[in-house]
Every structure is written in C-alpha cells, then in structure tokens.
Amino acid sequence: MQISIFRSETNTHQNYRLPAGEIPLLSALVYIKETLDATLTFSAGCRASVCGTCAVRVNGREELACSYKVKPGDVIEPLQYHPVLRDLKVDKERAMATLKQGTTWLQEFREASLSHQDEKRTEKQTDCILCDACYSACPVFAVNPEFLGPFALTRAFRYTEDGREGDAKSIIDTIQTNGVWDCTLCGECTAVCPKGIDPKMDITMLRGESVKHGHADPSFATQSFGTPDFGGGGFGFDPNAGF
Amino acid sequence: MIDVLIIGSGGAGLSAALAAKEAGASVLVAGKMYPTNSQTSMAQGGMNAALGNVEEDHIALHIQDTVKSAHGLCDEDMVRQMCGDAPRTVEWLESIGVPFSRLNSDTQGIKTIAQRQMGGASAKRACYAQDYTGLKILHTLYDTCLKEGIKFIDEHYLLNLIVDGGLTPDQTAKGATFLNIRTGRVRQIDAKSVVMATGGYGSIYHGFTTNMYGATGDGIAAVLRAGGALSDMEFIQFHPTALKHSCILISESARGEGGYLLNEDGERFIDELKPRDEVARAIFAQMKEGRRVFLDVRHLGEKKLMELLPQEVELCKMHEHVDPSRELIPIKPVAHYSMGGIDVDYALEVNGIKGCFAAGECSNAKVHGANRLGGNSLLEITAFGRFAGENASKHALYASSKPADDSQRKRDEAEIESLFTQESSESFYTYREMLGELFYEKVGIVRNNVQLNEALEEVIAMQVAQKRMGISDKSRSNNQNLIEFLEFKSALLLAPAVISAAIARDESRGAHYKIGFEEENDAFKKHLVMQWKKEV
Structure with missing residues (x-):
C-alpha cells in the first residue's frame, strides 16, 4: 500500500x-x-x-x-x-497559550458536596487530551487568530460547571472577547474530537451562562437598531429605514 | 539564577513545581515534550488514600498492604510518610479541581470521592476518575501551574547534570545542560537546586512494555553519569494485562471491578486480585505451557463497562478488534513500571549529588520495594513530588548563587557535534528492537542466571556496537532521529545495571523471580546500590 x-x-x-x-x-x-x-x-x-x-x-x-x-x-x-x-x-505554543488567555483553571475553591450526577456534568469535558485536533479543524482561526478556540472554551466550561468553583463569573467575563461569541457553531470541532467531546455544545452552554451573567452577543450590540431584538437576528424591522 | 530547576513535566514535576512555588522559590520546568504529553496521562486505575469513603479503612492498613507487597525491601518510614500524606494530598488535589468520580452521599469535600478495589489492597482505597485518573490529575495540575504562572521550557532534552566538585562525596548540583530540540543548540540552565522528575526505564523493554516510547530513563542515566547512586534496578513490574498484540495497558481496575482471568480452556487459574507479580507469573506459566490467556469482563455488562472502564472498551475495540462486553480480551504481561531508580534519602535528595532531588518513577524512594501496589504510583508522584519541591526550595535558600562554568556545556556541544560527523553503518533502531526482545526474553518475568549472563554479554556487545551506530538525519533543528538515538543510549547505559543487579540477587523476591533460587533469602533483604567512582 x-x-x-x-x-x-x-x-x-x-x-x-x-x-x-x-x-x-x-x-x-x-x-x-x-x-x-x-x-x-x-x-x-x-x-x-x-x-x-x-x-x-x-x-x-x-x-x-x-x-x-x-x-x-x-x-x-x-x-x-x-x-x-x-x-x-x-509548534503548539500558540494553541496552548489559549488556556492562559481563557484562565481555564479553578479560580476560587469552595468546598462542595459533589454527587455522581455532578461528576457526569463534566466527565466528557475532562477527557480532553489537548491533542489540538479541534483547534486545527476550527475555521474561525482562518479569520481570527486571536480566537480562544474549542478546547480552551470546553475547559472554561468545565471549570464554570464545577461545583467547587467559587468564581465562575471571572471565567465567563474573560471569555467574552475572542471567545464564546466568535464561534460560528459549525461543529467541526465536535466532528473531529478523538475523545467524543462536544465543544460546540459547551460553547452554546457558555453563551447561556454569559447571558445570565449580564453579557450579550456583541454582534447584536453593534447592529443599528437600538431596541431589543426579539429573535431572528439577520433580518427584521429597521426603525430607520425609509421613514 | 533560578532557585529550583525541575526536569520532567509529568505529574511529579508539576507537583514539585507547585510546591516549590508555594514555598516562595522561583521555578522553571524543563521537559522533552509538552507537559500534558507525559506518561502520567496513561495511569488509569486510581490513587490510593485511606479515606474510608466506601468501607472501613485506615492509614495503618494502607501502610501494612504496601509493606507486605514490597516484600521487605521498602523503608517503612518512607511508606508511613507516603501513606500518611495520602489523605492530605487528595485534599490538595480536590482543592485545585481534580474531577474525581463521586459517590452519592450526604457528605462534603473528599468524603464524596468514590473509591475502588485494586490488587493487594485490604479495602476499596483507590480514588479514581473513571479510568482516566492519571490524565485528569495531570491536566488539573497543568491548569494550576498556568494559574500560578509556572514557567515552562518545552522540547528541551536533558543531556547532563552540572555538578560542582565532580565525583566527590560533596559534589553539588548546579543546573543541567539540555539540547533544545527545535534549534539543535545545547543550552545550560543554572539553578540553586534541581528536581529530577524524568520517569522510569520501562522502555528498555521496547515493544514489550505499556510505557510510552520516551520512557528510556534519561534522567536516571544522567544521575549515574554525574556520580549519583542508583538502587534496586533489577525490580521491574510486569503488568498482568496488556493487550496481546499492541501491549496497550488494560487497567487493574478491570479486575478490581470483577473481571476474571481465563486460559484458553475457559478455566480461572489465579485469584485475580493478588499483587501484580504473582498474577503476572501465573499468566506467564500458562503461556509457557502453550495456553493463551484472556481477560473476561463480559459478565459486568455493557452499561457498567461504559460507566467504569470507558477507555478500556475503546482501546480493546480499536487495537484488538474485540468488544469486551461480548468477547474475551487476549492479554499478556509486559513491562510496566520500574521500582528501582535514583537512590534518594529521607529528604528525596539524591545520594551522591547534593542539591539534587528526585521524585516519581525515576526515583527509588523505597516505598514500592520489590513490587508496587496498583494505585501507589499516582500517590507517590503527587505526595513525594510536592515533598521534593518543598525540599528543593529549602535547599535553594542557602545554596550558593555562583553559577557553574561552561565546561559541561562545551563537552556536551562537542559530543553532539561528533554525532553529526560520526558515520553510521548500523541502525540503532534495529538494536532498539533487539534490546527490547532480549530483555523480555532473558531479563523478564521469570529469570535464570544462564540467560541473565547471556543477556549481559549481548548488552555489552551492543555497547561496543554503539560506536558504529549514529544518526542518519543530519538536520540541526527538530531532529527526532537524534533524540531517539540519545534515548536509546540512555536505555543502553542502564541495561547492564539492571542485568547485573538481577544476576547478583540470587533469590526470588516480588517482581524478581529466579529459577534455582525460588525463595526469599534474608541475606538479600537489602538494596543493591550502584554508583560510578572516579578512577584513581
């Protein structure tokens, strides 16, 4: 062969x-x-x-x-x-640096009563072996080399979900720039992960957490309508058009 | 000049780095790969600590089991310290976020950690994270190192320790020389104290080991060259259950959770939860009689297997084309762990080199003796990794800050240079295979003096032949061929140390089993220590 x-x-x-x-x-x-x-x-x-x-x-x-x-x-x-x-x-140095950039560690330990269900919440995410397969598959890097990328965000999610994390907000605040909102949710990372991890889902979950902590999708903030958007995103009523 | 230079970035190195940093020292971790690539990631089953979360357990029982398994060759004070430190070490790992498997209980903190049975243990004592315990400890240690701002230099291959007052009783470590794998340049790093955390020498058994390619004992060889002492080199643990064709490890927890060993007639032939040396010999005896041996976990059912041993299921499917929930897993015992290594004292300081400490598989802290218990290696790397880091930072407080001269670096530069000019008429890759086969065959699970002496002669012949070997890749940068040759040289340097200790030990004890001397002999209830002396 x-x-x-x-x-x-x-x-x-x-x-x-x-x-x-x-x-x-x-x-x-x-x-x-x-x-x-x-x-x-x-x-x-x-x-x-x-x-x-x-x-x-x-x-x-x-x-x-x-x-x-x-x-x-x-x-x-x-x-x-x-x-x-x-x-x-x-050279994996740049990719590895995303962990530092995303502060993907336990920020502030608090003792917790963890159960088998708690273990399950981050079991898959903590199977990550840092092989960089997801990083290589992620198309966002073609346009934004500063992006945190799938494995760093999965790791960020893993700590925010940990019952022992006393300051999840700090991680959530850190991953707003070049982070959760820059992902296109294309799912390439999930498709290639050799450990069956689903970074796309983790990023989706992190978006939900971000909103809970008072953050918003910056692509909405930069759009021209100053009123709340009730879904739809790309199309909708533009109050300044034609009036 | 940095305070503490840590060589090796696996679990022991990272634990040492965090402890040294906590103690106020400046720390640098140098490794030949990236930190999370290390062999610690391969530890599966668990980490022992007498927490008593599942059933009654006591530190005294943990000590007793460890001492019993060591067959009289451990230092009970060191065992006491390690087992006594275990609950505290788990507490530390809990505080940095290690995602242990959990029980459903109404308790708090480490009382919620699940514990499983391992061989030779009198209680369910191994804390685990599914069958990824080493991986998850290692990655959490790494995350914490990033949090603490620990500095790393990756892809630096250790060449030699730099010592002041070479080969004298007072010689002191002053740093080390490295080959920067990316640039091909030799670099000297000065330090007030050094921690060796460079792993074991299981890869001498190339092709017959669960170990990764790079487990060639580079650090142990460097200590030997620098005049430090090695001990108990003849004690190599064979893991009973590696996949037959790929030598990939199937964790002991598979038996701990209820897996059986069967021969090809479908008979069980040994209590599967005996210590590893006994189980490995029983399997070897079956194979000698021409019977194949299998691990049977079918009765555990697919659901339980996926819950407790997901990695094993995957590896069996991938490498052996076997679905463990329906089929038998073909296995054989292969080299897994080196009990011997760098001889250290009660402070983990290397005997023969002041200011140099050693922790983890590279060291012989005399806690495993003639046979290591499953679950005690992850404990050793974290508990003693921290201890080595603390002691190294204390040493750095009063150590001289006068750096060594550049004579070692110059010698190493010349040595590397000569490899680029040396003609290579024979491939060291062939010899690497030969060395692995020779060791499995003649320095293996069951030994005899005739074969050991033959092995010694063959190894010495290989050392002579080494002059005809060399590198065929002449690139200066990213030369993997060169690194593999240097690794092979480490293995070949340690090979006669292993064999001569095995020849000298005319008895059977733990993992060392010799035909003609099948019993333990009190005259050999001692450590065989070896050290290079200055010629006079």
Whole structure:
C-alpha cells in the first residue's frame, strides 16, 4: 500500500510504500522512520490515545495517528493553524497559550458536596487530551487568530460547571472577547474530537451562562437598531429605514 | 539564577513545581515534550488514600498492604510518610479541581470521592476518575501551574547534570545542560537546586512494555553519569494485562471491578486480585505451557463497562478488534513500571549529588520495594513530588548563587557535534528492537542466571556496537532521529545495571523471580546500590 506524507523541506508530498495489512498510522510512521527514511519527523508518545501528542490530518481530517487505521492512498499532513516545525511536527505554543488567555483553571475553591450526577456534568469535558485536533479543524482561526478556540472554551466550561468553583463569573467575563461569541457553531470541532467531546455544545452552554451573567452577543450590540431584538437576528424591522 | 530547576513535566514535576512555588522559590520546568504529553496521562486505575469513603479503612492498613507487597525491601518510614500524606494530598488535589468520580452521599469535600478495589489492597482505597485518573490529575495540575504562572521550557532534552566538585562525596548540583530540540543548540540552565522528575526505564523493554516510547530513563542515566547512586534496578513490574498484540495497558481496575482471568480452556487459574507479580507469573506459566490467556469482563455488562472502564472498551475495540462486553480480551504481561531508580534519602535528595532531588518513577524512594501496589504510583508522584519541591526550595535558600562554568556545556556541544560527523553503518533502531526482545526474553518475568549472563554479554556487545551506530538525519533543528538515538543510549547505559543487579540477587523476591533460587533469602533483604567512582 502507498501513502503520501507532507514533507516540509521540499513543501511537497512524498510517497511511501508500506507492507499490506491493517496497522495504525503511527505504526506506519514508525516503520517508515526506522526502515525507509529516518528524516521523516512526527511526534508520538503513548500509542493509546491519551497523551495528545500525535494528531495529524488524514485526507484533510484530524486524526490521532495512533488510533487511525491507515488505508491505501491516504494523504497525511500536519495540523492547521499551527506553525509547522518539520514535516508533521507542529509548534503548539500558540494553541496552548489559549488556556492562559481563557484562565481555564479553578479560580476560587469552595468546598462542595459533589454527587455522581455532578461528576457526569463534566466527565466528557475532562477527557480532553489537548491533542489540538479541534483547534486545527476550527475555521474561525482562518479569520481570527486571536480566537480562544474549542478546547480552551470546553475547559472554561468545565471549570464554570464545577461545583467547587467559587468564581465562575471571572471565567465567563474573560471569555467574552475572542471567545464564546466568535464561534460560528459549525461543529467541526465536535466532528473531529478523538475523545467524543462536544465543544460546540459547551460553547452554546457558555453563551447561556454569559447571558445570565449580564453579557450579550456583541454582534447584536453593534447592529443599528437600538431596541431589543426579539429573535431572528439577520433580518427584521429597521426603525430607520425609509421613514 | 533560578532557585529550583525541575526536569520532567509529568505529574511529579508539576507537583514539585507547585510546591516549590508555594514555598516562595522561583521555578522553571524543563521537559522533552509538552507537559500534558507525559506518561502520567496513561495511569488509569486510581490513587490510593485511606479515606474510608466506601468501607472501613485506615492509614495503618494502607501502610501494612504496601509493606507486605514490597516484600521487605521498602523503608517503612518512607511508606508511613507516603501513606500518611495520602489523605492530605487528595485534599490538595480536590482543592485545585481534580474531577474525581463521586459517590452519592450526604457528605462534603473528599468524603464524596468514590473509591475502588485494586490488587493487594485490604479495602476499596483507590480514588479514581473513571479510568482516566492519571490524565485528569495531570491536566488539573497543568491548569494550576498556568494559574500560578509556572514557567515552562518545552522540547528541551536533558543531556547532563552540572555538578560542582565532580565525583566527590560533596559534589553539588548546579543546573543541567539540555539540547533544545527545535534549534539543535545545547543550552545550560543554572539553578540553586534541581528536581529530577524524568520517569522510569520501562522502555528498555521496547515493544514489550505499556510505557510510552520516551520512557528510556534519561534522567536516571544522567544521575549515574554525574556520580549519583542508583538502587534496586533489577525490580521491574510486569503488568498482568496488556493487550496481546499492541501491549496497550488494560487497567487493574478491570479486575478490581470483577473481571476474571481465563486460559484458553475457559478455566480461572489465579485469584485475580493478588499483587501484580504473582498474577503476572501465573499468566506467564500458562503461556509457557502453550495456553493463551484472556481477560473476561463480559459478565459486568455493557452499561457498567461504559460507566467504569470507558477507555478500556475503546482501546480493546480499536487495537484488538474485540468488544469486551461480548468477547474475551487476549492479554499478556509486559513491562510496566520500574521500582528501582535514583537512590534518594529521607529528604528525596539524591545520594551522591547534593542539591539534587528526585521524585516519581525515576526515583527509588523505597516505598514500592520489590513490587508496587496498583494505585501507589499516582500517590507517590503527587505526595513525594510536592515533598521534593518543598525540599528543593529549602535547599535553594542557602545554596550558593555562583553559577557553574561552561565546561559541561562545551563537552556536551562537542559530543553532539561528533554525532553529526560520526558515520553510521548500523541502525540503532534495529538494536532498539533487539534490546527490547532480549530483555523480555532473558531479563523478564521469570529469570535464570544462564540467560541473565547471556543477556549481559549481548548488552555489552551492543555497547561496543554503539560506536558504529549514529544518526542518519543530519538536520540541526527538530531532529527526532537524534533524540531517539540519545534515548536509546540512555536505555543502553542502564541495561547492564539492571542485568547485573538481577544476576547478583540470587533469590526470588516480588517482581524478581529466579529459577534455582525460588525463595526469599534474608541475606538479600537489602538494596543493591550502584554508583560510578572516579578512577584513581
């Protein structure tokens, strides 16, 4: 079987021939490096979908190399919106900085009586392995590199939902700029998450929380009508038109 | 000059960083990957603390179980400290927001944390977060580090410790040299004290381990080169249940929750909740007789499996094409945890290097002895990670702030330079595989002196052959080939230490089992310590 891998040195795709058989993409990359081409560069760690190191794009879709079964003709490329350091290896610093930007940590601990139901409220969100697949799939970064992005917002949601969080408002206030309202709710992040997390839903929930804390969708605020909008958004009655 | 340099950014490193920072020290964490990539993320089952949330439990019982499992090779004072610190450590993790699994109870705080059964434990003692306990602790530690403004330098590969007064009894750590993986440049970082939190050496068993590729004992090798002591290197824990074809870990909690071990005739052959060494040997004996072995969790039902072990279900489907709710899971025991490592004293300071501390799997704090209990490693990295950070910050208070000269950096620059010019006629990747197979075969679950001596000879031959190996990628920046070669060199440096200790220990104790010497022998109720001495 033949697959094609992006090589940064030449800025082209290079074909590699693999023995037939169903293997994880990561095993294929290791095979290539060990036997065909030691210069092929990628990142890998645990082999078990939990260290978040090996995400790449396969035929334009984000996958963990360790859990994707390689198929003939696959095209392997590095994550988007990350500077490519070499071949499939990217610089994650900018993406990781969104966690700091979003202050995604427990702001103020208060003791709580947590139940099994409370555990369930953030079980999925805390499965996040920071693989950056969602960040790479998010189209907002094409227009706004300052966007907080899906994984940081999911993590923000996880702390605001935690019964031990004594100051959820502080997180909510922080994620208003380049945050919850900048998402287009396209759902690409949810589609590619290898852990089955749903950042789109988390962002939707955060919007609700934002409103409760007195924030509003800034795209409404900048529209020309000064009266409350009763739904509809894009179309409606413009009081200044034609009168 | 920074106060505390922490090398390694897994659970132990991050716990140390937070404790050192809390104590008022300036802290820098250097790691070869990004912090959340570390092997801590792979710990699944839980973290022991005698909270007694589910059934009666006492710190004294936790101590007793740990000591029993250690087979006389632990230091009871250290065990007492670790087990005694456990409830307080869970309380700390609770306060930073670790999302533990919960009970339905009318209580508050850590009394609401669910606890499960693990092997060798006399009570349900392991606090957990589904089967993602390590992942969730690690990520919460990282979030807290960001909150506290801890500084990180990622993608820095440790080359050597910098010590003042090399190979003398008073030698002191002054920092370390690193290869910046991105630029390919050697960098010196000066520090008043150093914490090693660099992980274990399970990846010597390349291809036969649950460990990640990079668990090659880099930090332990660096301590050995700098003149520090290593101990109990022969004790390597084999985890009974790794997936047969991929060596991916299936947590002990699968058995703790009621899973059985079956041979291919459908018979149970061991009490599944015995300590790991006994279970691993029982499985190995079945396999030696030509029988395949399976883990059976079908009777738990799909709903309970998805509730308690969601990650395991996913991994079985992915890597073994098996649905655990309907089918048997093929397993084999593989190398999982290194009990031995950097020899430390009661303050976790490295014996032989002042001002250098070690915590987590890289260290031998003598709490696991000859066999670690499931649930005690996450406890060790957090409780002793913090302890190492506190002690390192205390040391920094009175340590000299005069930086070391640049002689170590120059030596390391020359060494790296020579790798770029060295001809490589043999691939170290081939030897990496060979080393893994050799260790699983001859330094494995059941050992004998003939095979151990053969293994030692083969490893020495590999060290000689190492001169013919090298890197074929000559790029200065982002050279993964170079890093993997350096990692292989660490593994190959430690390999004879493991084998010679195994040869010297003519008895069976815990994870070390030797044919011809099948009993514990009181003459060997001691730690085998090794250290490089200056030639005179």
